[in-house]
Amino acid sequence: MSKTEQSRQKKLAKKRKKEVAKRKQLAAEKNAMKSIVGQISAAQRAPIIGCYVANGLLDNERSDEIGGVTVGRPLPDGRVVFVCFLVDKACLGVKDAFARLVTPQQFSEQVSQFSSRDPMTKCDPTLAKKLVTDAVDWAGRFGLKPMGDYQRVSRIWQDVDETACEQEFLFGRDGVPCYIQGPNDSPELVHRVMNTIGRHLGDGQMPILVTDDDIEAMEDWEEDDEDYPGDEQRNLRLDQPE
Incomplete structure (x- = not known):
């Protein structure tokens, strides 16, 4: 085999290797999108498009309130990862947490539906995350761990710095669960x-x-x-x- 042919074969082999690696990467990304962790990881590349908190949760005179905190973040294909935390300021911290994959219209409809039952306010993600994490920390003092799918879906705002929010929240009845x-x-x-x-x-x-x-x-x-x-x-x- 001539040197020219050897060089051509090496280039073809290198090209095939790159193509195989690219196909594996695309397959891995496609498989990852089948899981909520993969969807949230992909959504982290885009900014949060909406963050809402039940009004009662922001009222420290109602430190035993239960209500929702919702977060939306888009995927490259236009769909939205919709995450909801059910915050229990009275006792459990986070009583439930889940994520859904929805269209932008469904995201708006879901927020409207929640707000019709329990009025919600659009807020900065730093405030919403601080409320949720403070609730989890407070409940943790009494041996209670966040419920639902909290550990996985809380990654939706992993890049949000809740310490930037200075608002304080009260929990329990006179501090008692x-x-x-x-x-x-x-x-x-x-x-x-x-x-x-x-x-x-x-x-x-x-x-x-x-x-x-x-x-x-x-x-x-x-x-x-x-x-x-x-x-x-x-x-x-x-x-x-x-």
């Missing part, structure tokens, strides 16, 4: 949460539990004019008799 039982919260979950909190509270402190029965009683009380007994009857551990 108040677990407000949701309609889908199982007795096992309630038991586990209350006992976890109880093990981390100081001497003489007890977690507060508000059950479905309490909520119904408060609703009935609002219709009547009788004195409502209040939370003092619910300051108990579930492993202790009432």
Whole structure:
């Protein structure tokens, strides 16, 4: 084989190697886009297009509020990674977290739908992230970890510096966790949460539990004019008799 032919073969081999590497890279990127982690990673290349917080979460006079924080970031193909955190300022920190892949129109519709049930305000991502991370840190003091898919979807704003926000947020009732039982919260979950909190509270402190029965009683009380007994009857551990 002549030197010219050898040179040509080397160039062809080098070209084929580059083509194979490129195909592998494209295949890897395509496979990555099938997972939420890959979608969020791709979305991080673009700026956040919308960040919204439930109004009640921004009111420190309502430190036991539960509400949503939503974030949207576009993909190169035009779709939007939509992430939602359900923030529980009363007790759990983050009660749920999930991500969806939607169109820009669906993103707007989803925000409008959430806001129709619980009014939301568009805000700077630094404020929203600080609210969420402060809630997680506060709940963590009582042994509670963020729920849902928090660890994965929180990467949506990995590049956002929440320390740039100076706003402070209050949590719990006078700083004490108040677990407000949701309609889908199982007795096992309630038991586990209350006992976890109880093990981390100081001497003489007890977690507060508000059950479905309490909520119904408060609703009935609002219709009547009788004195409502209040939370003092619910300051108990579930492993202790009432």
